[in-house]
Amino acid sequence: MPLKPTLLFLIVPFTLAAQDVVELDTVNIEGRGSLLVGEALSASQGVIGQIDLQTRPMLRTGEILEAVPGMIVTQHSGTGKANQYFLRGFNLDHGTDFATSIDGMPVNMVSHGHGQGYTDLNFIIPELVDNISYLKGSYYSEVGDFSSAGSASIQTMRELDKDMVSVDYGEDGYLRVFGAASQSVGDGTLLFGAENVVNNGPWDIDENLNKINGMVTYSAAPREDLEYGVTLMAYDSSWDSADQIPDRAVQQNLITPFGSIDDTVGGSSSRYSLSGNVIKNGAENTTKLSAYTIYYDMALWSNFTYFLDNPVEGDQFQQSDRRTIYGAELAHSMKHAHLFGYHMQQTFGLQTRYDAVDKVGLYNTQARQILSTNREDSVDEYSLSAYYDAALSWSEKFKTNFGARIDYFNFDVESDFAPNSGSASDTLFSPKFNAIYTPTDDTELYFSAGYGFHSNDARGATISIDPSDRVTPVESVDLLVQSLGYELGIRHHWTERSNTSVALWTLDLDSELLYVGDAGNTEASRPSERVGIEFANYFVLTDELSLDLDAAFTDASYSDVSPDGDEIPGSIDSVLSLGLNYNAPSSPWFGSARYRYFSDRPLIEDGSETSDSFGSVNLKVGYKNDDWRISLDLLNTFDTKDSDITYFYGSRLPGEPAGGIEDKHYHIIQPRSLRLNVTKLF
Template structure:
């Protein structure tokens, strides 16, 4: 066996040594904006690749000669360009694509560097109507969200068998800035995306598992990185109105349009009473500006500033028994003074410089001002029979960060070698982070109050070697170093700090078997960090719990109109974080393992009609406990989303979509079950060159469903003994929304 492996390796290296030419360049649209994830394919050699986040690509030929390079991108006209490659030479080829119709036939199944394929996001964002930042998160196949605090709180996230709470096991970024808040007042990794104006999202980069050297903390189940537009195609103004007092106004205007520079500003205001008996009084305000310029021929600069503020009331999570007894309706409340407010100011500077050796050097610096205040009541009168258990969680923080990244394509023994290296730091200065007991938002006493200083320095190195033009190996290493510091304001004698480091290796394989089949194997480790207060005060055993993952899968273009992505995977964690409802905290609960299968299908039924479906099946279990007591509370086991989309350049377009989540265990023994649901939504638009009318219908069958569920021990005011059962937030009933958009 060892001899066979050695012979195979020598043969692959020998084949790779024949590689004599490299084609590299960039792909952009007619306005010179980079097209991320465009496909580049050489039919004569059967090799392909995709453009990176700057629109750059590099592809190897087997030998010198004449070739045709086919460049395609969903929503653009495909181009085929003849090139002649000299022996040992690098040929430059930059392409500008013209906008066209959405055709799956334009897609070539190819592998990227560490990421085998992310075509799904390009298809979905062009076919699925996007109305809120929540809709954007749902672009990730298998990702579900649940809102359970009045619309202003970050959504609960479910992915790959994780109840990731608000972000413990998924890394979320916007334009390279972190969304996850470490050591947050409400939960570790808290990721609030409501500062994103959905109309400004240009591209969604996502993937699953801990296999990516440039993705750090919280990248266990996966990551999502949103890129906002560098320029607006048109000035626009949109008005929306709907059920339950919903109203929204959003507008975007180009304020600078020159050959080498552009800038725009956009703003959004949303308000709604919500479908609860206790009005949400929800209000959200966003404003964002972005400036882009080309310095010389080699340097691009982007500067962005945004401001976000949100206020709301909430009905909270209510117990089944309160509804069953008739004490309240399913849209009622036991503590109508829940709610909160949050705000965020982002400052973001990014540069990219094309070096003379063909490499690229990127730099980014950002600063975030963030505040958070949340009133909740999970247990009612369990702990305080007189005043009640309402709690207030709050914090104020600054986040400062810097990233640098270098990438270059070269050759090693005649084989193409892609090198990427980067480093950075993030520093969180968190003041007055507190958990307090309140009554009707009036302070009673502190449970915890203090200040946190948390730093994360990191570096990574990634090498991708093409042993043959079709077969590549990616080996990478990431190092993260954390410094945790916590000062307890209630006990000044107990300030403390801890330091921890972690190394995360990755090893990925990619083989493009044919133009229609791409195979991959991914392995690696990642981690999610623990809360600084737990690390310092409790000397947590697992400060940076490690995750071990493996994916084996394929991307297959079955027919020109049918694309299938599938993967078998496993992920093991050294420490699981589980939500504890009666304390409103996240606690460690030991080692876990998850195994599953992901299946995604995209099918074009007609030039204007598309079908899609995602099915995700997972078996999540705790390790080291008896069988039958090893369920992971609220971890999803089966989820599916899908629908039909119809799209014409002008006229009627829209979609009919469904979401399904199966029943799941709400406790370790599966004796309490969180019920699943099936929800259908519909959107119809009428589009003309200068305007658009739209109608959205949520929950078209008016299903009574539970959006968020927890097995929580609580006591109502007149009860003598506590009861542990499902507490839930009801999902939206049938709701209508109309909108009008003017382009100018």
């Protein structure tokens, strides 16, 4: 994309008179009710605390991200697979264009076996999440790949108020056992927690989910301005899947809405990580160093077209991924620098990541047995990034933030089919700018602009021949794809814990990454443009009641001209989330009622096929004292029959014509279910 004018990033009002530096009080961040005026760079920035998560009735772990205003989290396959995410008019598939990290470690997977940016959150234990910091838009220098729509940084706990043992029991064979404890060891705190989840689900086939999670962390208390911590995480899971199904099979009574065409699909996945950080705090400077290593593997069996390509043995395929990831980040902040007499805070950062992908493969299978190899590759993908951030206080009411990052990617692909092997590299420069005006102590106005990007699968950047027939020429894609976003916003705090933010934004993307339902992966597609408005509200109504109300409206379309049409398949134009929470300090009772809605969406480019809209309600009611906490979750309270996901493509059932039939394929929401939680506190 030709570089659009960037002078606006550099324009600053040097004629303003110098002002004395105003020191802001320290703010202890707890959650959405926290005061962010004076702290945030945009209206699309916020923090979700454990206090926000613990009262939310949730069906899946990944739904912790639904606390991000405007985010929708669903599923089109087995519970052990990464969720589907929707935000700002994007069908983010399993994470593309939304960057997620935990304790400084990236969660998104580059050049992944199932899809670029694959974000599997199943290894996270919700009770051990301390907070989630989210940044929507491409205006922040510290985040890079996959962050065009936004990012979320998850921080885990370092100490518990009380140790706990918890048991969840629900319908359809659901059982979860969780325990966590922390204690002082030497100069620091040792925290450990573990969970085991088994579940058969409501499907006509048993899901046979078996998930084991564990986390151990040691964090040293600040000592002579030095603090450090180290964390070990372990996750292993296996499951059978009830995947998306063709609508005609239900209409013809071949299966129920909870049935399957291929009952041998499913998957397994493991993730083991070791991470650590060291922070040196000084009166003038802060230096942070973090590093991590991750071992990850996955095997996923899917069949979305049934007998379209192979009428005898079926179209089932296996996607495999096995890799080790190494990475580090160094950031140095100078708190009290000056420029032309104005107070300035500066941050310099370096980030590096190396994915040693031992095997990423695609195989034709039947009942999980390999029949033939479509392609099998090893990939070495390395990135090195540098960023700079400068915050200038021009007066008590006006400040600017200029940032920039440069990202270098280098990769090498060794394919089992030599013409698809290769090496390449690319570099991208991304300037950012934020202006913040504070007319009153409880109101801020924002202007934000910035370039972002996502990387494409390294295999797509070296491919020359279609691996399925090893004859047909294929055009490669760019390794790095740029985006440009702008935003106007306002944030107002009605009281210390009640606030409203509004953001009017736009985003242009050079190449959409589109999920292909019949292939089960993502492909580079056409350029796109989006414009939208978001409203995020949090109100403390009384000492007992709080209300959060979020709404987002987006217009998304391809920006080029094509006879296929300009609709982006899967793009949602309306999202609504409403939560009413009861948590009285003087009462042992607590509860929550949550409603979420997302609109219908186009399924193909000309808009002639669309999905239905979706709406559901979840309820929680509970009782607590110093030693016990007991709660009931009623999920999908009104037993809606809406679909989590819908695609439109061709598939073939036994006895159908050789060319198959174009049809809607969907995955229904789980029916109404009741779950009981009993937690003992020590």
